[in-house]
Amino acid sequence: MKTDTYRSAFFKSTLTRVIPWLVLLALAGCKEVEQKAVPQDRLTVEYSVDREDILIGDPVQLTVTAYYPTNGTLVLPEIGREKDVVLLSRDWNDIPREDGLTQSETRYSITSFRLGEHVVSTGTISCAVGEDLFSTNFPDINLTVSSSLPDDASSEIADLQPVHKLPGRIPAWVWIIPGSVLLAFLIGLLTSKLWKNRETLIPSAPPVPPHIIAFQALETLKNKGLLEKGECNPFYTELSLILRTYLDGRFRLNATDETTEEIVENLSRSPELNMDQQSILRDFMTQADMVKFAKGHPDRSTMESAFATTQQFVEETKMEAQS
Template sequence: MPQPSHILIPVLAVALIGCKPEEPKVFPQDRLTVEYSIDREAICVGDPVELIVTAYFPTNGTLKIPEIGKEKNVVLLKRDWANVPREDGLTQSESRYSITSFRLGEHVVSTNLISCRVGDQTFATNFPQVVLNVESSLPEDASSQIADIKPMQKLPGRVPPWLWISALVAVTAFLVGWITSKLWKHREHLIPSAPAIPPHVLAFRALEMLKGKGLLEKNECNPFYTELSIILRNYLEGRFSLNATDETTEEIVEEMSKSPELDGTQRNILQDFMRQTDIVKFAKGHPDRATMESAFSTTKQFVEETKLTDITIKPNT
């Protein structure tokens, strides 16, 4: 029987090796580097697949990633995008795709180029060689032969048309009489519906509730910026008819940059706030309290300056 010390030494060695911190990857500073990961390549028809494409490029570069999707061969279900600052002077861009396919066989996701322009130079590399192998969801022993036609069945006796018409008239008369009776009985209790609450009023109420939670005083920046971002996205959705709660920061900024209702200062305020929120959420940034208070005041100012002024609402009773 082995002694306890003989067992303990290998266990401690494995534990120490496993606790060794992973060395950070080093990427070239003057070129474009692309990595990818995919949760699986063999799927059944319609199964979603998560593909992550990560690009590393100089901070002064402009990245261009091609669109993917080829009718039923490769279908793009959803795409999320975020830029993550790095300490080595590079920018890390992470694109998350949810894709699928509705045709059997092997399908290449994309053959286009990913490019990055830095000044007068352009760096390009092929889109990752990702191939979806779409298999049938039918069992292997399923027969491919067409089954024989079933024998004809006798139809039940036909109901005379006048009987159907009589039944329909009777039911209609009963429903009309019943609804009329209910409406007449409760005619004095009918109350008109309250007008819809304007988006800026909802935003101001939400901001007051957020202020009362004490997240600023506790210096809890992550939940603070998360709730502040949700308030602003809900306001943009109600005020400018955007699908802001499901769009990425890049998509929101691009749509609002075309809005004639915003001036240049307001567009910059919106863009700076959305970028700062992404840094806190994805890069684990930790701004100080003064920055958090400034973000709160800026959001309130943006709502105040862009609200519709011809809408009034009655006070709560």
């Protein structure tokens, strides 16, 4: 009985000393996390990456955090360049703040299927606030990709072993004569049928020029009434596809699968476009990307201007018919 009484007193004494500390720890855990102070009048970008040295095909987690005014529109460049940098997935969310800024966090999962060192992106991150445009370079991130094979692995392919033929029971000449007769019969039968069923070949019509296709598609888009309804996202999506299809046929590009950065870079070397036409193309495609990816909302006059600019660009750059 004395032992039980002693244990009970010890247990109560211990609880008396521990409970205040537990209460303090609980209150500390409920303390609101202070938000990081960042400049209020410009675009601020931070990033984190879990690793830069990988084996070929290993996923890399990249997080890009941007701070910008709440009335701004953020545009991030597309990531993905053949086998050098492959985009596996992307998601983002906005974190609420109380200092008049928007905090946007974009998470990328990327990898590479080509050995060597590759820059993730050379594009820019921009934010439009009214008539002001703030921009900064995409974080300088390099992926160093190594092979998963050991250093002493041989890259030579072993030769095939020689084929050992089984001895035949029937001489080869026994099969040659019937085979030749059958082949001659089939050739004669096929020739006879083709001669009986011959038809006069009609020359195919010449291909429709790219600018004619573009003008027809523009007229169809105009008749859909998207301008009158103010549906900017489907309008810019179709208008961008019409322009990219025209660039495919007119300049022999793979514009429907390339990023805006790659299209502008390729056409900047084309002698068929002057500086004004290159600038018009760059401005339109940047505006279309802002609507499609950054959820911008241009007014009707801006949409009509984009339509007219595309029509003018096709008219000025169309290939003249050869006499």
